[in-house]
Amino acid sequence: xxxxxxxxDEIAQCLVSVPPTRQSLRKLKQRFPSQSQATLLSIFSxxxxxxxxxxxxxxxxxxxxxxxxxxxxNGVVKNGAAPVLLELANEVDYAPSLMARIILERFLQxxxxxxxxxxxxxSMLRDPSQIPDGxxxxxxYQCIVNDCCYGPLVDCIKHAIxxxxxxxxxxxxxxxxxxFLDLGRxxxxxxxxxxxxxxxxGRGASCSKPVSPQTLSPYAIAQLDPEDxxxxxxxxx
Numbered sequence: 001x002x003x004x005x006x007x008x009d010e011i012a013q014c015l016v017s018v019p020p021t022r023q024s025l026r027k028l029k030q031r032f033p034s035q036s037q038a039t040l041l042s043i044f045s046x047x048x049x050x051x052x053x054x055x056x057x058x059x060x061x062x063x064x065x066x067x068x069x070x071x072x073x074n075g076v077v078k079n080g081a082a083p084v085l086l087e088l089a090n091e092v093d094y095a096p097s098l099m100a101r102i103i104l105e106r107f108l109q110x111x112x113x114x115x116x117x118x119x120x121x122x123s124m125l126r127d128p129s130q131i132p133d134g135x136x137x138x139x140x141y142q143c144i145v146n147d148c149c150y151g152p153l154v155d156c157i158k159h160a161i162x163x164x165x166x167x168x169x170x171x172x173x174x175x176x177x178x179x180f181l182d183l184g185r186x187x188x189x190x191x192x193x194x195x196x197x198x199x200x201x202g203r204g205a206s207c208s209k210p211v212s213p214q215t216l217s218p219y220a221i222a223q224l225d226p227e228d229x230x231x232x233x234x235x236x237x
Contacts (some may be wrong), residue, residue, distance in 0.1 A: 003039060011040065012047050024146060041148070048149045052095055059094050059102065068092075068099065069106045076135050085139040086146055096149030098141035101125060107136055126152040 011032060018024040028040050058064060068088060075084035090098035109115040111132070124130045125144065131137035144151045144183060166182070173180045 003035070007035075008043065011035070011043050015044060015047050023146075045149050048095075050094075052098070052150070059092070059098070065102055065106055069103060072139070074102050076139070081133040081138070083139070083142045083146075086142050089143065095150040096147040096156075097125070100140040100143035100151075103138065104131065104140060107133065122152075141188070 005058065011028070012029065014031065018027065025041060026036075029035075029037060032040060036174065071088055072084055075088070086107050087102060089096040092099075093206060101121060105116060105121055108121070125140065127193055128137040128144070130139045131140060137202075144153050148154065170180070170182055
């Protein structure tokens with residue numbers, strides 16, 4: 001089904017009033033049953049990321065960070081099991097995973113002798129069990145699993161989809177006996193030897209003609225060989 005500009009605008013307008021949670025996606029599907037889940041998720045993600053980029057700065061002022069942190073502390077004192085951080089993120093219209101990062105970083109600044117490094121924070125967000133405070137660990141976990149646009153869980157899903165597409169493209173190139181450089185070889189070659197590509201032969205691959213670094217891309221990179229008999233057939237597809 002082709003999505004018209006009017007339909008896109010209607011969906012985008014509806015997204016203005018809903019938080020970025022999976023519950024909101026289910027409500028969106030109920031309101032627009034003729035649209036696929038993938039279409040709605042794509043629009044949802046795109047529009048919300050635009051919103052986050054527009055409003056990112058105001059959530060990172062020292063006043064805003066201190067206000068969020070004190071509200072978090074007051075909330076967990078009353079009920080540590082309640083989704084305090086998630087509700088706070090939804091209230092101020094900010095991504096739950098990004099709110100969790102703000103509070104986690106502020107917490108570590110208060111309890112650690114040295115400022116936390118980005119790698120430490122990222123590691124704790126990926127595995128909240130590393131957070132030294134059990135209540136905060138649970139709050140961060142709730143934010144991560146309920147955020148469908150940002151956070152380590154979303155990153156894992158995106159990576160899995162990208163890997164699946166790469167495998168499909170690689171199999172297609174092998175089937176067509178076309179030259180290509182797969183993702184693993186591309187990344188391992190960055191900054192080193194980018195001067196060679198690989199030509200598929202059956203299910204294997206052999207070293208082939210030189211290839212310009214400009215032809216590389218984040219996924220499988222096809223470099224058609226002028227002498228390859230399948231080149232013209234591929235171009236006519």
